[in-house]
Amino acid sequence: MSREPAPQPDVLQQVGAIAKGMATVFKQTFRKDNTEQWPKQIVAPPERSHIGRHLLNKHENGLEKCIGCELCAFACPADAIWVEGADNDPENPTSPGERYAKDYQINYLRCIMCGLCVEACPTRALTLTSYFELSFTSREEAIWTKEQLLEPPPPLGTDPVDREG
Ligand code: SF4
Numbered sequence: 054m055s056r057e058p059a060p061q062p063d064v065l066q067q068v069g070a071i072a073k074g075m076a077t078v079f080k081q082t083f084r085k086d087n088t089e090q091w092p093k094q095i096v097a098p099p100e101r102s103h104i105g106r107h108l109l110n111k112h113e114n115g116l117e118k119c120i121g122c123e124l125c126a127f128a129c130p131a132d133a134i135w136v137e138g139a140d141n142d143p144e145n146p147t148s149p150g151e152r153y154a155k156d157y158q159i160n161y162l163r164c165i166m167c168g169l170c171v172e173a174c175p176t177r178a179l180t181l182t183s184y185f186e187l188s189f190t191s192r193e194e195a196i197w198t199k200e201q202l203l204e205p206p207p208p209l210g211t212d213p214v215d216r217e218g
Pocket residue numbers: 128129130131132133134159163164165166167168169170171
């Protein structure tokens with residue numbers, strides 16, 4: 054049985070493809086640089102971007118939204134969250150539910166900012182902010198406590214600790 058001859062390459066088509074590829078190379082080679090002079094200039098992140106540290110939110114009456122359910126910790130693929138729940142004191146509750154987070158920690162050496170913990174939270178207690186200026190000099194510093202996470206982040210570029218680097 055005779056085999057059919059292989060189709061001949063279309064030379065013009067190939068030259069066109071090479072020209073198109075080289076056009077992309079030249080376009081990228083001579084494009085204007087887009088270097089940000091951080092930390093001298095703080096370029097505002099895009100609106101609604103959630104690329105920074107977490108925030109543990111409170112209700113308007115001051116009660117914590119977190120009910121210590123640990124769903125965020127279960128959802129985290131990096132095992133970065135530690136939650137210890139406890140029963141609320143009915144006379145002086147910390148959160149509106151029966152339970153609250155007695156301890157809450159996020160390890161930023163592990164966190165990959167994927168947001169799965171935020172998705173898992175049933176009370177919107179946990180959100181990501183756009184505060185990305187995180188730096189640490191020790192493992193202990195990278196593990197944020199509940200008290201730290203309850204504090205809203207300062208505006209970007211205003212934290213003197215972050216300016217030192
Ligand atoms: S953002 Fe992702 S990696 Fe970070 S604590 Fe949440 S679930 Fe874990």
